[in-house]
Amino acid sequence: MPATIRDVARASGVHISTVSRTFSAPHLVNPETRGRVLACAEELGYRPNRAARALITGRTHNIGLIIADIANPFFPPLIKAAESQARQRDYHVFVADTNEDPIAEEELVHALAKQVDGVLLCSPRMSNSMIEQLSREVPLVVINRQVAGLPCVTMDVGQGARSAIEHLLGLGHRRIALLSGPRGSWTSREIRRAAGVAARAGGAEFTVLGPNQPTETGGAALAEQVRRSEATAVLAYNDLMAIGLIEGLDAVGVRVPQDVSVVGIDDIALSRLTRPKLTTVATPNAAAGRTAVDMLLQHDTVAARGSRGGRGVTSDDRRTTAQVMLQTELVIRDSTAAAPADGRNRPDAELVTPGPHRLAGPGRPTAATGGVVAS
Amino acid sequence: MPATIRDVARASGVHISTVSRTFSAPHLVNPETRGRVLACAEELGYRPNRAARALITGRTHNIGLIIADIANPFFPPLIKAAESQARQRDYHVFVADTNEDPIAEEELVHALAKQVDGVLLCSPRMSNSMIEQLSREVPLVVINRQVAGLPCVTMDVGQGARSAIEHLLGLGHRRIALLSGPRGSWTSREIRRAAGVAARAGGAEFTVLGPNQPTETGGAALAEQVRRSEATAVLAYNDLMAIGLIEGLDAVGVRVPQDVSVVGIDDIALSRLTRPKLTTVATPNAAAGRTAVDMLLQHDTVAARGSRGGRGVTSDDRRTTAQVMLQTELVIRDSTAAAPADGRNRPDAELVTPGPHRLAGPGRPTAATGGVVAS
DNA sequence: TCGGTTGCTGCAAAGGTTTGCAGCGAAATA
């Protein structure tokens, strides 16, 4: 029922190859002819069949974006940025959700492999070796994780965690707990490492609680453990957990920030809405989405997988892989305050609650130009 | 580089058609042969090329899901439900975001048309006639809107708005404002209609503020207008706007619920986290996602667009289109309270703040079986 | 022994597009 290239050719009295060129190489066809073809195409409602085109060119003009959990407000800004960046280059983004499941991740890459030109793998939970194996099947760019030999874009959560810990140390905290993230998360390992180093360097006790589901309920479930740990400050793997923890602490009668200070990571929109407003480490996730698309499309343009037209690109020439790391920034709000004097719940603790202010810079981080480590 | 069906055929010493059948109709091939073929396929890492398959079968096993704004927490549960429902039937869902832009909607449908078997159009902002036109290009199921002649799944926001208004009337409110949604939203019109009728029936003044961006900032921007309107209760198009409004009112010194009661719609997860917790109308969006996928796949199975193998299905046989409406439920939390006695800001208003409780039923609505209006 | 099943496999067309190559007329050059 839908019009094909052949219908248009017949209607305009030319060969199908001329119709094809009218769309994919307009400069090769006589303006007059072109006009006629375009008119007929419009008339018939013809649109090139992308599947057929993909079959021969080897390029679908689609990008796959695999996300751990679309309901986590951390991801939508990244997704939107990736989509708009892709659209500008006439690509479409297909988003898929894995529910934080490594198996689903693998299956999705397989399923997408033949219908996209490349895949953005966001916060993968699977093993490095599996990622490498999959990268032989379809061009991959990894987000929020470093994998040797593959293009990656990460955010400097190590630096972020360090800033957060130093902020807490500065407020006098000496017993600090970390709520770690899900098993398999590179980000979580990175945070743990950096926070541990910084805490011990500042002479603080440092305990790790986890791994955990990186959700609000995951955070709330830890309230009792946090209370028992006698920590006076907590750094959470992400804002969702931090917010859940604050809720949970509230339920067991522990006040934030008077009794316990809480810091999140991500700076999701929600962090400005809860009470108290959350102190957190802002991550440039829109920039990450844009950058990842650029990296994929860049070396995807160089080495088309196409059957014909491959300009003698041998398959084993190492394409240049870059690893980009974007900067993060601590945003101080109301969920952190000076440590209680010694025994807990010092009554006048409220007096030292700081007003909301920022540590550095006036606006949101525009960290599109983070440090670049090429290889 | 990737192995094709021909490579496998060569390796296992059979014709390509046998390889094809090994995957798409295993019962037609000798178990012994099948074993050999599977072994070779595994060995070579062969996976059927979905684009080529789609070209001849006319079915891609993909579904498009077009969403107004992926960052609106209303949608993720719907998306996830649709994805898992589709996955069960061996389909994949491609999500795309339109930024609430009718033009982007249209372009996306066109772009997706040839690479999916059908499109779920969620909360479309474009005109009815445009939707009908697009539905001739690709099978469509519309979510959150009724379009004559097309399969639709909607939520009974009319009933929800009525319950909300009656709840407010019961608390003594007689000046009620409605924060309407974006231009072109069927849901917004429906809410406005039902709320207007219910308010006037209860003898209340009813004013409409809008249209607005259905976001937190959209709601916050209306705080001043709401204050000036002297309304004592507000129903917002969605939770995001309600939450934004509460923030905004707070900033201009109006307290919720003591001075003004606020009701949202959607019951997003966030509504339980803000202070005060939001009274809202719960909508069954996961059920909506599942239902929409079912409806699409059902009549998509009946009438394959395929070139060959079309079992004499004439193209103009009206496929049966169903319109499903899912039920909603009012959830009463802390953002609504008795109207101030008359002048505003009655000091003892706090005394009547109700504790959190629900109006009906113990759990979330399991409204998969809403009223069904077949046509 | 023969006609008819049954179970499996091969053949070849078809699906819609792109693209290297060749052809052709006209214009430019020698």
Added chain:
DNA sequence: TATTTCGCTGCAAACCTTTGCAGCAACCGA
């Protein structure tokens, strides 16, 4: 005028798979 160049168009192969049909061997029942 002969020859080359140029601009445009047609030809046909190729991409990878599915599937109706036909062929073939073995087996069954009569």
